[in-house]
Amino acid sequence: xxxxxxxxxAYNSYLDNAFPYDELRPLTCDGQDTWGSxxxxxxxxxxxxxxxxxxxxxxxxxSLLQDTVDFDIDVNASVFxxxxxxxxxxxxxxxxxxxxxxxxxxxxxxxxxxxxxxxDAARRLLPAFQTPSGLPYGTVNLQRGVSPxxxxxxxxAGVGTFILEFSTLSRLTGDQTFENVALRxxxxxxxxxxxxxxxxxxxxxxxxxxxxxxxxxxxxxxxYFEYLVKGAIMLQDEELLNMFLEFDRALQNYTRFxxxxxxxxxxxxxxxxxxxxxxxxxxxxxxxxxxxxxSAVRTFQNxxxxxxxxxxxxxFYSIPQGYTVDKREGYPLRPELIESAMYLFRATGxxxxxxxxxxxxxSIEKISKTPCGYASVKDLRDHQLDNRMESFFLAETVxxxxxxxxxxxxxxxxxxxxxxxxxxxxxGGRCVLGAGGFIFNTExxxxxxxxLYCCGRHAQDRQELRDVLLGLSEPKxxxxxxxxxxxxxxxxxxxALKPGERKTPPLSCPVQPFRARFSVLGQVFTDxx
Ligand code: DMJ
Numbered sequence: 001x002x003x004x005x006x007x008x009x010a011y012n013s014y015l016d017n018a019f020p021y022d023e024l025r026p027l028t029c030d031g032q033d034t035w036g037s038x039x040x041x042x043x044x045x046x047x048x049x050x051x052x053x054x055x056x057x058x059x060x061x062x063s064l065l066q067d068t069v070d071f072d073i074d075v076n077a078s079v080f081x082x083x084x085x086x087x088x089x090x091x092x093x094x095x096x097x098x099x100x101x102x103x104x105x106x107x108x109x110x111x112x113x114x115x116x117x118x119x120d121a122a123r124r125l126l127p128a129f130q131t132p133s134g135l136p137y138g139t140v141n142l143q144r145g146v147s148p149x150x151x152x153x154x155x156x157a158g159v160g161t162f163i164l165e166f167s168t169l170s171r172l173t174g175d176q177t178f179e180n181v182a183l184r185x186x187x188x189x190x191x192x193x194x195x196x197x198x199x200x201x202x203x204x205x206x207x208x209x210x211x212x213x214x215x216x217x218x219x220x221x222x223x224y225f226e227y228l229v230k231g232a233i234m235l236q237d238e239e240l241l242n243m244f245l246e247f248d249r250a251l252q253n254y255t256r257f258x259x260x261x262x263x264x265x266x267x268x269x270x271x272x273x274x275x276x277x278x279x280x281x282x283x284x285x286x287x288x289x290x291x292x293x294x295s296a297v298r299t300f301q302n303x304x305x306x307x308x309x310x311x312x313x314x315x316f317y318s319i320p321q322g323y324t325v326d327k328r329e330g331y332p333l334r335p336e337l338i339e340s341a342m343y344l345f346r347a348t349g350x351x352x353x354x355x356x357x358x359x360x361x362x363s364i365e366k367i368s369k370t371p372c373g374y375a376s377v378k379d380l381r382d383h384q385l386d387n388r389m390e391s392f393f394l395a396e397t398v399x400x401x402x403x404x405x406x407x408x409x410x411x412x413x414x415x416x417x418x419x420x421x422x423x424x425x426x427x428g429g430r431c432v433l434g435a436g437g438f439i440f441n442t443e444x445x446x447x448x449x450x451x452l453y454c455c456g457r458h459a460q461d462r463q464e465l466r467d468v469l470l471g472l473s474e475p476k477x478x479x480x481x482x483x484x485x486x487x488x489x490x491x492x493x494x495x496a497l498k499p500g501e502r503k504t505p506p507l508s509c510p511v512q513p514f515r516a517r518f519s520v521l522g523q524v525f526t527d528x529x
């Protein structure tokens with residue numbers, strides 16, 4: 001199958017030429033560290049191996065990563081990227097370990113080596129959340145916490161894209177800290193919305209002032225909205241759903257025009273940038289999860305027309321001009337339109353979405369294939385290439401393409417007792433896994449809500465037992481430590497780098513490369529990197 005060949009061409013090239021670096025450089029056939037120094041592409045691609053049915057390589061890589069990856073490193077890492085790619089990738093592989101034929105610990109899925117790795121990585125991100133507001137810093141040193149000179153400016157997605165991974169960690173391990181800090185950040189962000197119900201692009205996490213006041217659904221914001229919806233579904237949490245629905249009303253009111261979504265000033269609602277960004281193409285998929293199919297279909301058609309015009313989605317597309325935007329003509333092999341096609345095909349059965357899949361396959365093969373991988377397209381107008389293959393190409397783009405053409409895949413859910421798509425796990429086989437469908441994190445790593453529910457119940461039982469035992473043994477009046485609480489505000493000093501210590505530039509909010517201050521159609525976005 002062509003999608004499998006695409007995967008293995010890129011994957012084997014990474015292993016042969018780039019491992020243990022984070023990414024493959026497909027033009028020079030070598031590797032480079034980008035988001036950290038933790039073999040990022042291999043972690044990100046691990047669950048795709050299983051999605052493609054390769055159990056033996058899944059097992060080999062799972063143990064290779066346990067032996068080779070060390071998060072105790074003096075690296076300044078993006079809190080957002082490390083969470084969605086590393087923590088998300090490891091959690092997903094952990095939850096799929098049963099189907100992957102790995103040797104399982106007796107307590108799995110509530111314990112296991114990949115879960116411990118995910119927890120180790122996530123614990124190193126926690127200092128970023130120790131702020132008076134609860135809004136996290138964008139960058140943290142994995143060994144030493146947040147630098148005293150760290151910028152307090154973070155993008156919206158960098159604050160609001162943790163609840164899926166962190167609640168999974170909390171419910172599997174029984175340590176509430178992760179879910180607490182993610183929720184605290186979401187609630188704090190909610191409190192900063194404007195009078196007309198919108199949030200901007202970059203916020204100062206100390207003053208809670210909006211530094212970039214453009215409201216939209218794309219770069220710097222996108223996965224915040226995605227996590228409100230998916231968090232609501234995964235945790236059955238009405239608070240998150242209500243937050244999203246209120247945002248959605250404002251977005252529909254102020255930013256939607258002819259089923260495009262523009263950027264507007266968050267306080268006034270006036271259009272600041274009539275631009276479609278490739279990152280926005282996740283939106284029709286999200287709408288389909290909410291049941292808003294008509295609108296999802298129309299918006300998808302708009303975005304697909306841009307794909308057809310260029311054979312890919314340029315990073316920015318000026319809607320009035322019907323053309324690319326200066327310096328934003330690239331297509332770094334992003335997954336979002338294919339992701340939406342997968343959801344919409346699942347919801348409608350319409351073959352338009354398969355056609356997009358075919359178009360994507362053809363384009364990527366034709367434009368970006370090199371002797372050792374697939375290269376980001378620097379400019380869709382002349383097909384110049386960049387020497388970079390982002391890890392999301394194997395984690396997301398290829399995975400969503402494969403799942404689009406395999407509607408019976410177990411990850412599409414629909415499992416019911418008897419059809420063999422569910423499995424047992426947990427102490428005494430009390431967990432029924434995979435029967436309630438999977439939720440994909442924003443890096444396409446599937447998470448299983450049933451495991452959260454099952455381990456959460458076990459953790460609760462264990463906690464109640466501990467409380468009873470402690471209550472019996474403690475003298476009256478002494479407090480019960482119980483589960484960890486959300487960190488108290490104002491602790492950033494304790495996790496700070498000492499003066500003079502090494503600090504590399506922060507890598508925060510990279511969802512869209514706001515690499516410099518730049519002006520598009522009169523609107524200035526501020527870069528925090
Ligand atoms: C991925 O890392 C994630 O999907 C993120 O939410 C947005 N950017 C890339 C893919 O385009």
